[in-house]
Amino acid sequence: MEKQRILMLAPEVAPFKKVGGLADVVGALSKSLAARGHDVRILMPRYSEMNDFDGAQALERPLIVRLGGHEAYGRIWQHTLPGSEVPCYFIEHNQYFGASSVYVGPSGNEDDNGQRFTFLSRAAIDFCEQMDWIPDVVHCHDWPCGLTPVYLNTTEAERPMGRAASVFTIHNLEHHGWFHRSLLQFAGLPNSVFRSDGLESMGELNMLKGGLYHATKISTVSPTYAREVQTPDGGCGLNALLRFRSSDLIGVLNGVDLDEWNPETDPHIPAHYSAQDFSGKAEVKAALQKAYGLEVDSTRPLFTVVSRLVNQKGLDLLAACCDRLMSDMQIQIAVLGTGEPSLEYSFDQLTKRYPGRFGCYLGFNNKLAHLTIAGADCFVMPSRFEPCGLGQMYAMRYGTVPVVRATGGLIDTVEQFAEGQGTGTGFVFNQATVDALYYAIGWACATYYDRPQEFRNLQLNGMAGDYSWDASAVKYESIYNWAVSTRLAAFA
Template structure:
């Protein structure tokens, strides 16, 4: 689209420089309040070779084995880690002598960037840069004691209800929401939901205040990496025009997961982190009744909460040949589940966007989802009268509702096979590329820039 796009991220300890990475010789000065810290800058490029990626190395905060905190002490340190990163990202622009029109921030970890920008006058470097903040999951907010303000170099005057303060503590995400010109999230329905007490995680009033600047844009998917007609991880390719290969994928999936062989019964798959957010405790409780009443199979792959890992492993032991569980993640096996499954099950408590249902539809695996968040925006309810739609949705998060919806999908599979095939085809022919979201973000960037610099201002 012709824009000069650059990416900045921390260089964590587990990130090993590759041969094409360039180490900048000059240190990056990072101005943290009264202190100056010296960081190292690594430069590489995105796979397309066009957009540079800058990785900031500062071992005191970034030499860690995982991206996010793993305990209380690390959680407190995480506040300093991302306060440093937010400031370093802005100082990097001056270091590169590159002043962007838009700085697009993601989640609480960059929430202080818009706060820093709004504390600068328009005639200063970066003063005209507008900020857009995308909320991928409102549950995670970055909440710390007010001591963090002195370290960050932000004035104490910003610690107030219409800014960083939230119940007596500093809330990075709240600050980012207040100080950004535009706030986006990853689906229109989720943008509405997070303004309610049920889904607002304490920030619903803040989000309602910013409602005129809050927009939802559904994520796209990489349609090259996720294409069943060219996917090297599938045993046989297939497409909407030639579905023969999907049966071969199902047969191999049954074989590898230890399920009873045969194409006749519907195979429900789960490819997910095994967390309560995903509603998989509800599936765990519904599955025995489903398996006792219906001629179905399940294949589950994922890792997460010990109780869920144990519960799904127990289901596999209790129903051998009909319920299979793989604890862990295997990319090839995940692609095989998408390719060989008949339905992908997502009974989420909340789901900002969801990608698994999009991958499922690309691979002719019909989504069976709870009506929440981005699942509402991306999965069109099946119409029994016409066969239109792309999947099965249910409202209430309980085992009975999930049991009924699985039964509905089974009845369609057995009694209306032409409709089930229509659902596959409808999903496979939907456009889930980044083409439309990219155009939408281009508009949002323009609106944000005008909000920062005046209605008549134009992005260069």
Template sequence: MPDRPLKILQVAPEIAPYAKVGGLADVVGAMTREFSQAGHDVRAIVPKYGFLEPDENWTALESPLSVHLGGGKEEYCRLWRMPYLDAPGQVYWIEFDKYFDRHEIYTGPWGSHADNHERFAFLSRAAIDYCHAFDWYPDIIHCHDWTTGLVPAYLNSTETGTPLVGAATVFTIHNLQHQGIYGRHVLDFAGLPQSLFRPDNLESVGNVNMMKSGLYNSTKLTTVSPTYGREIQEPALGCGLNHVLKFRAADLVGITNGIDTKEWNPATDPLIPANFNADDLSGKAVCKTELQRAFGLEETAEVPVFGAVARLFDQKGLDLLSAIIPQIMEEMVVQIVLLGAGDPALENEFKDLAARYPGKVGVFIGYNNKLAHLVEAGCDFFVMPSRFEPCGLNQLYSMAYGTLPIVRSTGGLADTVEQYVEGRGTGTGFRFEEVSSHALYYTIGWACSTYYDRPEDIAKLRYNAMTRDLSWSASAKVYGDVYRWARDARLRGLGIPSATSLSRSPFPVGG
């Protein structure tokens, strides 16, 4: 008998393209689209931030949603409903000005919002109360990162006597570095029992750890690449939770992100000056000239352009690049462009380098979506020397545009960029292992020499990269398997027969 369609609730602080800080938003949007288009009933619960303006596609629901917090406190919020882009899935926006009428999702220039623990505890409780208010009980509640880590805790405590008890939870780790650590008072605010405050649940060094809550209480866990799933089980990248992930290793699956191939498609991209595809790269040459013009570089087709688009902070490793640019300028004939913002010291360092090497180094401090597309389309190589990278998206964008990535072999970068084999023309980019400027320098030199000495290999690598399936379809298939695996495990735990008989994942990242 064919498996019936699932009821899936996405609970998240972001959803692309409306509210986005990073790749988390892309995953939520992609899952909403992919699964609703496949015939499942998919709904997403997301805060309505101050920068969101309802349009004709938004519908305000007549009745407010009652959110039940600790100590018998009850708050009322407005709900807006809208279809998700071109898909049947529905997005429900939570309008509650006390917590969400802001132009920042997590942080501002001053740092994190001081009440983030209340804001995202409220989001988690609102998701639970939404299900009760609409008498709609999902098979799967897909929770994203620490901001939703209390949802599984509710299901395993206060909701065990309600119709929600049968809902399985899938918890996705997008970046383990951010964990949501707050005082014990979070439990009182959220209305969660103090019995959860123990080391094998959500307690961590005397505080509530909302990420840890998700890891211990969820039915199944995913993260955004298989390699990152293994890395976070070790002390170096486990951020103090590696022992928890080792414990849950049999329930942890790494699923590599895809990209929106409608937005990131060089054949149809309206933001670049000329379109192109794997069989006709003439438009890429036009984009390269326009890129050089935009960054004040010498306009020449012969010189390779190396680009980077990134937030300038420690994880991304762009300090490794800035340290070697003088040596690169002295010993190689290349051009370098950077689009990004973040650490003020690193911003100034790149601006100084651009002033020191006019016509060869171009820098734009800030973020500009059109310029980001131009960098991907016009560069020959894309530099991502990340110290760690759960998945990464820019290397995927780059491959789609025939811009060969130069990456460190970590996380999703190791999973998505196939190493070039010299003389064969196999692979999709260039990888290095060591976290050092030295290793990055020699890898850029390797790419540079390949560009000049083996152009036939560059052409093969570009074709390999551009013809690879980078869409969400393959990822969605694995998520579908995880959803059913989680549902069946949850029902078996309650003694309820399930539709299939999976007991363990056929694809855990393991220990």
């Protein structure tokens, strides 16, 4: 196995700053690759109020970022990824990253994201040169890093960083990064890249499209999602581009951090348990019911959600069928998340309508997230599309049975329950409709009440799965070697 120098470039990294699963992936993958002997370093912005920032040290030398016609200066902080020796570097620049939010800058205007993430994309190159550390691969995560592969292919082609390969991972194709073409001048990129087989899309600059065209290799976060993004329904307008690049595109299923998500050691839950001794889960369920103001009842199945409250996640379907669920089934539901005001309002009203049976927490709380997943009987993910999904894997680790729609990584990770056969890890439904979700939850509820041993088999089957990053890290090693070989051949 050839050891590689790998720069991870991302807008968010857990545990320092997290909005979604992207942050978890970057942190966990970096640790796994470093454990396999690779020289992995992480670069991300330093936002205000970042988590776990104690002990970071500022480098004496400021970072000079070469933009179009001017230089910008940032301060670099260094820390270590918890649980590893992976060095993490944070770019401090108050104008671009002085807010606590990741995807909205200090001005509160998303239009500023063009300059903010152009700065990040360019800073990755100048950071490596200033540190005198030229990576073999720059691994870029989602549209905020989309201009880095463009720089490597253009302004840096004859410079030391020009030999670095780029791997671009699509975590969610729905978000593109659209900006006015004048951003090219700010970035210092040649006008020649503003074309249909580059950054131009419907007269505007599209960071995601540019990254996909210019990256040496492309990955998605599950094999099924890699196929879906090449279709009109799943391609978000970029399906033709991704079919064009299909020979350079591969889906690699995410893993999870087994140290953080472990029912035998999790510090966020009041009791520990395992597949061999399941008794502690009842205590965790009771604590969960109390946390959401639900009736403490060990006999009633408890369904939970931990998610962004957006239509992509299919949670409008859940909100629409909750009255029927509460009327027809003896169940409880708890929802943790924040997002679209209409969904927040719907779930808040359900809490008032069904006290003791429905509860919600509008916001995000990591400790409560662990409790909500660990204490539940079933975990609901009715996503319209789901590139990979981590929640269903966290749930199965804790003996919580997923109820999921057949899409993306949910298909790749959840095996359909087969009644009477002792197989499967969850309940899978096909159509993104209220009725389909209602009947899937009904199936889970009936299994819980009428076939308890089969329900326990589902729990144990899920806990026996391998959700580690080991297999995925091996696949990324192959992608890196593939990308480096391709890049070097271009210079031969």
